[in-house]
Amino acid sequence: MTPLMEDLAAAFHGRQTFVTIDISGGGSALGQEMAATGQVDLGLTSWLPDGPPDGLEATVVARDGIALVVHPTNPITGLTLIQAHDLFSGRVADWEQVGGTPSPVQVISREDGSGTRAAFEAMVMGGDRVTPTALVMPGSRAAVDYVARDPRAIGYVSMGYVNGEVRVLSVEGLLPTPESVSRSEYHLTRELVVLSRPGASPQAQAFLDFALSPAGQAIVARRYGRVR
Numbered sequence: 001m002t003p004l005m006e007d008l009a010a011a012f013h014g015r016q017t018f019v020t021i022d023i024s025g026g027g028s029a030l031g032q033e034m035a036a037t038g039q040v041d042l043g044l045t046s047w048l049p050d051g052p053p054d055g056l057e058a059t060v061v062a063r064d065g066i067a068l069v070v071h072p073t074n075p076i077t078g079l080t081l082i083q084a085h086d087l088f089s090g091r092v093a094d095w096e097q098v099g100g101t102p103s104p105v106q107v108i109s110r111e112d113g114s115g116t117r118a119a120f121e122a123m124v125m126g127g128d129r130v131t132p133t134a135l136v137m138p139g140s141r142a143a144v145d146y147v148a149r150d151p152r153a154i155g156y157v158s159m160g161y162v163n164g165e166v167r168v169l170s171v172e173g174l175l176p177t178p179e180s181v182s183r184s185e186y187h188l189t190r191e192l193v194v195l196s197r198p199g200a201s202p203q204a205q206a207f208l209d210f211a212l213s214p215a216g217q218a219i220v221a222r223r224y225g226r227v228r
Helices: 002-015 028-036 081-089 115-125 140-149 178-182 202-212 214-220
Strands: 043-045 057-070 106-110 135-137 153-158 167-171 189-196
Touching (some): 002 214, 028 043, 028 115, 057 140, 057 178, 057 214, 140 153, 202 214
Antiparallel strands (some): 057 167
16 A cells, blocks of 8 residues: 555645655554554555454545566466466466466465455465465565566566556456456455544544545546545
């Protein structure tokens, strides 16, 4: 959620220059923990299937698509959910098995505590483990950087981190776009949530209100799916 929050915070600061918003990454689990213990005003999480922890309120500010990314030279353009499962589980170990050029598959995954990893495992893996030969990256940016260097690699990242250095695969015939994600048509769609404690500071509440305002949702729509 870092790219989105940076864009929203910059626009909000332009309107209320006396408010400073500091943004730190670290994963969805850390965002929930720090919000629950009052160490931050707002905690960010990209995977909250069971609702907010006790004592916290959840505000959905955007929808995100988890993008499957490969090196630009990879001839594969799309996968089914079953093919994605088999690649990431290690059941399919060579690109030729899914219509690509003969070459070993290098799976790129994420670290424990990552909301992207938890969402991907729930929506694609169905309880099966990602192959133990996967390389674990500490963030979406690191995952993109690695895939951009390795023609054998496939990874999964928030659509907000996709750039011209990697190519996004369609999943069941659909690409993650702001439109397909906003309508929840893309199969790997999730909600981006801001957690707060009841009675949040006026400044924190004002930021949440801005994120859901027409101006805030226009910023969301640059890279993600709107919720309003």
